[in-house]
Amino acid sequence: MQRPLRLIILAGVALVLLYFFKDAFFNEENYLKPLQKEREDKDLSFRGQANSPFVDEDRRSFKNLLYYEPNVEYQVQAQVEQLANQDTLLMTLTSGSYEPYLRYGIATFELDGQPQRLTLYKKLSGEKKEQLFVPFTDKTNGFETYGGGRYLDVPYEEGDQTVTLDFNRAYNPYCAYNAEYACPVPPKDNRLDIAIPAGEKTYDKH
Incomplete structure (x- = not known):
């Protein structure tokens, strides 16, 4: 052969x-x-x-809170490409201020039969954990999910070549429940051009 x-x-x-x-x-x-x-x-x-x-x-x-039903299709394995220059991004907050995050790497994966990519961030202030932070938006925002986007916390150990992006665990920032909170705004490079009907939905107190 x-x-x-x-x-x-x-x-x-x-x-x-x-x-x-x-x-x-x-x-x-x-x-x-x-x-x-x-x-x-x-x-x-x-x-x-x-x-x-x-x-x-x-x-x-x-x-x-309200959620989509768990769906195996939205738990994906992504390849991790560590960035050669891991620069610091001052991520905009909803209050207009900024918070520092390290642009750690790029996660590449496939959803809806299309190649996708998301930037993986590390928080540089506050409590440090063995995880990466992924703020993102998708086509459900403003309809079934919070208009400002959602977040993923991704378990990760240094040297891993893959990560699990479990969109069934996508969650809303605190400012979805209380406008007094200052929450990171998902950067432009994490705007997905597809719908992710998984994880937490919009919370309507009424």
């Missing part, structure tokens, strides 16, 4: 195995129950006085 043909066949087998393993992971015990528990815990924290972004009146009337 010629080498190029053999490589194509092996790549095809790998994709099939990845599809079945992904579906096997995306089940009740491994994925759905923990995700539901995360959502319930977030609702509980939003009802509490200490951690809630709501003003007291809205907190007392709050019941729960």
Whole structure:
């Protein structure tokens, strides 16, 4: 068998195995129950006085956040290309001020049969965690999701060549619930030209 043909066949087998393993992971015990528990815990924290972004009146009337149903298609593996020049971006906040983030790398992946890319950021102030920050917008914003875009927190260890972008865990910034908060505005290079019907929807207190 010629080498190029053999490589194509092996790549095809790998994709099939990845599809079945992904579906096997995306089940009740491994994925759905923990995700539901995360959502319930977030609702509980939003009802509490200490951690809630709501003003007291809205907190007392709050019941729960709204989400799309979990969808395996929106949990994607992305290739990571670390930027040679990891410069600092002063990301604009909704208040008009700025917050420093390191432009760490580029995540490339495929959704809706189209190649996509998002810039991965590291926060340079406050608590440091082994994760990357991905603010993004998509075609659902202003309709089914918050108009200012949503965020992903992406687990990451130095040297990883791939990351999991789990859009089922996309969440709203605090300014979606309370205009007194100052939240990062997703930069131009993270504006996706497709809809991402996954994760948190718009919260309407009424």
